[in-house]
Amino acid sequence: MVLATEMGSSQPESSFDLSTYLVKRKEAIEVALDSALPVIYPETIYEAMRYSLLAGGKRLRPILCLASCELAGGTISMAMPTACALEMIHTMSLIHDDLPAMDNDDYRRGQLTNHKVYGENIAVLAGDGLLSYAFEFVATKTENVPPQQVLQVIAHLARAVGAAGLVSGQVVDMESEGKTDVSLETLNYIHAHKTGALLEASVVCGAILAGASAADLQRLYRFAQNIGLAFQIVDDILDITATQEELGKTAGKDVQAGKVTYPSLWGIEESRRQALQLVDDAKAQLAVFGSKAIPLLAIADFITSRSN
Incomplete structure (x- = not known):
């Protein structure tokens, strides 16, 4: 994958070490996720989750959620329950997406998919369990945040993952498989909902928790919309150019499933150019925040330079 710097995209201040930032945030999130979900009776479902x-x-x-909360003046502790909930919801979507009735994949994140280990029935229930627990976790574990803002986060998450968001994107994606006349408008709709809605919620919910103004929420919303679409374009490119080992899942699945992708409409080089333009447009939305936006700016560049 061509790095953003090679394509002319500007980088945040050199003193900011994105790799260290991502590692530290990921470590904190892993600890929080591990403690959030203990194994109790019946053990099978909790082990599957x-x-x-x-x-x-x-x-x-979750890293985007923490970063946007800090940008808006909040703290990591305020946002961590919502960050964990976002990962629970995302994991649910992966479990269900991998099922034979959906995208039918055997590998995810370098290991066998949930239904290959626990069976389809438990995999469906594991996804259901994670989805419902995510909302419980936000409602009961969020501290030092006004109740109205917690309620706003719960409502925003519910919309992002429901029929107005992720679910509708998945439906149109399945209905479009094998069709050769899928338009760019339809493709944008699929990914704005299937992928973009939860990425957008990750950014906006972090800022809601910190009490961001309506104007700042709009800036962050536009930022997130752009990086969400860029993320999917890069995913489509990697499905063609990366190996299974790099991706942690089966490569070439889009072609096998007869899906229309951005590279199939534009070609790989134009798809890369479009992704970089989206990232540049996203970063422009954060200019008003100055140095406080550096982590989000660096993550935006990371989206187009990643290899998985």
């Missing part, structure tokens, strides 16, 4: 929740990954969504 933990199997996928603790399987690794970039933890990009």
